[in-house]
Amino acid sequence: MRVPVKLLGFVFWLFFFNCGQCRDCLREDIKYENTEPAAKASYSDGETVRLYCMTGFTGMYRLKCEEGTWDTIVERKCAKKKCSHPGDAPNGDFKLTAGSEFVFGATVLYTCKKGFEMTSRINQRTCRAQGWDNTVPVCEAVKCPAIRTNAFVTASGNTEEGSYGDVIHFECVSADKKIDGSSDIHCTETGDWSNSVPTCKEITCTAPVISNGFVVEPEEEYQRDAILKYRCSPGFKAREGIPRCVKYGWTLNPECDEIMCELKSIKFGVQQINPEGKTIFRAGESVEITCTERYRIIGTKQIIRSFKCQENGEWDHQPVCEEIRCVVPRDQHVYDPHSYFWGDMTLGTKKSYYCYDEGQYKRGVATCTRDGWNPKPLCAVSRCEVPRDQHVYSPHSYFSGDMKLGTKKYYYCLDGYQYKEATCTRDGWTPKPLCAGKMCAAPNIPNAEIVGHQRPEYSINSRIQYKCHRGFEPELPVEITCNSQTEWTGIRQCTEATCPLKTTDEDLIIERFPDIKGPIKHGHSLIFSCNREGLILKGEKEITCQSNGEWSSPFPTCEAENTDEVMCVANLTVNMRSDVTDEGHPVPEFSVRPGRTITLTCLGKKVKLQGERKITCQSFGEWSSPFPKCEDKTTDEATS
Structure with missing residues (x-):
């Protein structure tokens, strides 16, 4: 019995010894993030467990208990689920409230663009386990209230329900009135119109503040077509044109420009300018110009001269250096001078010629110098x-018969009829000149040039012609005369060529220069269009002012596309006139289109107008008021 008992004890000891080596694995020892807890609190050795990720995450773990510790068999870490693009909102934007990825838990916040408002109750979406919650918000354009006008104002645009950005344009029904307020308003981002609806008022203008100038006899208010008179301060000049009160204000801004002289010809023949680099000068200021060796001040023999800017904006003498040239010699006994002296006659040029004396021909060579041809005289x-041309009174009466060397002649001078004595020498008659006669200096005419060669001086009664430059008037050459007071008579200044505005068609719009009411300068163009629907342009759309003061084509007209368009007919009596003319002549019978306003007057002191002076043709072919009449004042006085 003792042996079995010992054997049984050994078996129990061995069992408990082995169990001491086999410990359990605990749930609390599992440390993975975002996982669901294991089903049991502990697991025995060799047992496996599957761990699942929490809602909104993807992944999985598989663990095995090995002698009291967890061994990972499969590991797919838990990561947040991804959502697709949340969707764009038309006329809107969105942004992530945190992070930069569309994953579980991410939220996007939507906002509407400027001028749009959100009609959805919820303005955000969140990435859930099943995807995005909610729907994409909706942004609709901000609306503005309907526009209402009175009978005198018309509005074009979406007047019933304006959306953000919509523009409403206003015009007056009557051409005699103008908009009082803003002619264009727009629907703002707040759902309000940018300005209130305007009304119409009579066309008036107020006197402007003019820098360096002032209004003459100013008025508090100027009526339609009134002219503004103004003057400029000393040293300033008014701009071209006359300001007139029209629908959109003054036809041109009344301004005073400082009087300036411009130094233009500074490239050719100029050696030095003092002050250097300055080309614009005020009235009273001066500039000194020095010409190069082969040039001189135009119309003089000077190579250096000062020029002063005058109060009219012109120089006192033309500040130009011209190349030195000699002219065909006269009164020097040269045989047929035009045959030998032609072509290049600039400084330093040499010309061969012949002298004719006592039946003999003598050859010579002349050189062009600053003082003319050398030798002097060319022929002895x-x-x-x-x-x-020496101002001798009746020279043929005193200089006749024997006129050989040494001969003396007595003569009278035109200037004071002085009695003098002349002697014939090899250089001709002495003294030189025979008469100290008066001479006219070469004329200085801006924007013109002398026909033929210009001389420094001209004798009394000399006649010369000049021609204006291209683009200036008059176009034909002008002849002027040196009178006994050494003044040129007959001078006509060269003015820039202009073309007149000669249209009375109120339907015709000048697009390029809408404010011009006067002549147009040479080279400028006008572009036309018609001011309302139903009209087409007949003629050239663009015309140009030419150098002869004529337009390149006749002014176009605006004609109805439908020849059956409604018109208003006017039949004037003998003693009545209107502002409707044909090439400047009054028209007794005529027809006008709707929208056209005419002005009527009566002729004669004993006649007065009964009715409205201005009447407008309306869209249905009737005048805005009964057609007026011209009645005798004496009839009214007798009745009263």
């Missing part, structure tokens, strides 16, 4: 001729 004569 053995007898003298009748003097010309």
